[in-house]
Amino acid sequence: MKLLIIDSQPVYQEIVSWCAETKGLTSYVASNFAAGWDAFQKLEPSIVVIDSIINGGSAFKLVEMIKVAAGERFCPVIFLSSNLDDFTMNHCFRAGGDDFIPKPFNEVLFNTRLSTHVKHVLVVEELYKKNHDLMFYHKKTEIEHKMAKQVLNHAQRHNDGDDGNLQVTRLSATSFNGDIALVKKRSDGAKLIFIGDFTGHGLAASIGALPVTQVFFDAVEKMLPIENILSEINRVLYGVLPVHMFCAAYLLVISPNGEVHYWGGGMPDGFVTNGKNVRRFSSNHLPLGVLSATKFENDISTFNVGEKDILLIATDGANELKNKEGVMLGDAHLERFFIESVSESESMSKVHESLIRKIVTYQDDQVQQDDITLMLYQR
Amino acid sequence: MPWGRIGTSLSLTYEYIGEKNESESSVLIHIQGSFDFSLFNDFRESYINLGNDYKLYKINLESVEYLDSAALGMLLSMRSSLADDCQIELCGANDFIRNILRISRFDKLFEIR
Numbered sequence: 408m409k410l411l412i413i414d415s416q417p418v419y420q421e422i423v424s425w426c427a428e429t430k431g432l433t434s435y436v437a438s439n440f441a442a443g444w445d446a447f448q449k450l451e452p453s454i455v456v457i458d459s460i461i462n463g464g465s466a467f468k469l470v471e472m473i474k475v476a477a478g479e480r481f482c483p484v485i486f487l488s489s490n491l492d493d494f495t496m497n498h499c500f501r502a503g504g505d506d507f508i509p510k511p512f513n514e515v516l517f518n519t520r521l522s523t524h525v526k527h528v529l530v531v532e533e534l535y536k537k538n539h540d541l542m543f544y545h546k547k548t549e550i551e552h553k554m555a556k557q558v559l560n561h562a563q564r565h566n567d568g569d570d571g572n573l574q575v576t577r578l579s580a581t582s583f584n585g586d587i588a589l590v591k592k593r594s595d596g597a598k599l600i601f602i603g604d605f606t607g608h609g610l611a612a613s614i615g616a617l618p619v620t621q622v623f624f625d626a627v628e629k630m631l632p633i634e635n636i637l638s639e640i641n642r643v644l645y646g647v648l649p650v651h652m653f654c655a656a657y658l659l660v661i662s663p664n665g666e667v668h669y670w671g672g673g674m675p676d677g678f679v680t681n682g683k684n685v686r687r688f689s690s691n692h693l694p695l696g697v698l699s700a701t702k703f704e705n706d707i708s709t710f711n712v713g714e715k716d717i718l719l720i721a722t723d724g725a726n727e728l729k730n731k732e733g734v735m736l737g738d739a740h741l742e743r744f745f746i747e748s749v750s751e752s753e754s755m756s757k758v759h760e761s762l763i764r765k766i767v768t769y770q771d772d773q774v775q776q777d778d779i780t781l782m783l784y785q786r
Numbered sequence: 787m788p789w790g791r792i793g794t795s796l797s798l799t800y801e802y803i804g805e806k807n808e809s810e811s812s813v814l815i816h817i818q819g820s821f822d823f824s825l826f827n828d829f830r831e832s833y834i835n836l837g838n839d840y841k842l843y844k845i846n847l848e849s850v851e852y853l854d855s856a857a858l859g860m861l862l863s864m865r866s867s868l869a870d871d872c873q874i875e876l877c878g879a880n881d882f883i884r885n886i887l888r889i890s891r892f893d894k895l896f897e898i899r
Binding site for chain 2: 690692693697738
């Protein structure tokens, strides 16, 4: 660590240099304004000690210049002065001084003050370094999130678009988290829908999405039974994801007559309502990618969606959405929003608009922590 | 599902009850505040070096306010790294956490008390 002493009195140059050297600092001496400014620019010292009166110019002016030149860099300036009046002291601090030691001074006192400033410099340097590292990792994570998002969007490019019967919406969180929705109509008119929510930073999603998508669209083409699709997706995810990562999901096959065959693992309850009564359906299994092929259960449940019914599946980002008071929406609240939306609206797109409006109103400009995917279906 | 926010490692403590290899012995893990990704290493440390010395692991969730999917993943890691005859109990969860454990069907892998 370098210390620069700017003082026109040789005796103080010596004392300060000596104190600095005993602390392991390298000291440099300047005797006047020009030499001091020159040395500061060349050496970039960590600490500057300066007398309030120096030859060749104003010490206050020089300290102002030093502080501007140091910019973001932390460089404490210790003023020495034989003038102990308040006016001088104030002038020192206003010029940018961090400390003030009256002359003549005791070297024990000077050493103590110097130790404190050395500690400060070390702490701030450490802080800068950590901050720099943090910025680096933050940037890196952002880039990786973008990449994961791109992979996920790519995986979903073969989806059928929304139509009058089915509408899928994603409200993306500020940081990407990893919801995936796959929708495809089979040649027999049935719709195959996969709503998944991967754990962890989008990384798991980007690894898992590609094989899931592959299996899904192959299965649509080959008209595979959904039990087989599930076993295959689970097998692939169990193999590719680390133990602590998995995918909560619903897989549904909906026939044109409203018959729903589904499997759910690790997802919040879904709802079916006509605007008055509501029925829930639950996911009864562990998420995909948790159990080995031999333990995995692919049994399917069935229910019907009536002519006036609308079905809703939402990922847990909806339930866990917080309002201004930090209170989570919760599934009872979401259920009520949904029933109200259905009873108030005549078409599904109106239900969709109304539901999103209610959710956004609840959120009330708070940061959304997690992706929300909403899937609405009517016959 | 998001990873958790950065928390403090002070929110996890653990203790060993009884002597190793005795049938009554157990490992007690206390978690406070947010059970999330910030506890990833601390949580793992609480059980990873015990070999097969303890058969019962109790995780006290009474003071846990929030649990995210990363925590579920950490529990799965624990389950898979312990021997099959080790029992893991999740104790004292509040309604919110109980509901997460329910919809994730973690009752199939853990004792929820």
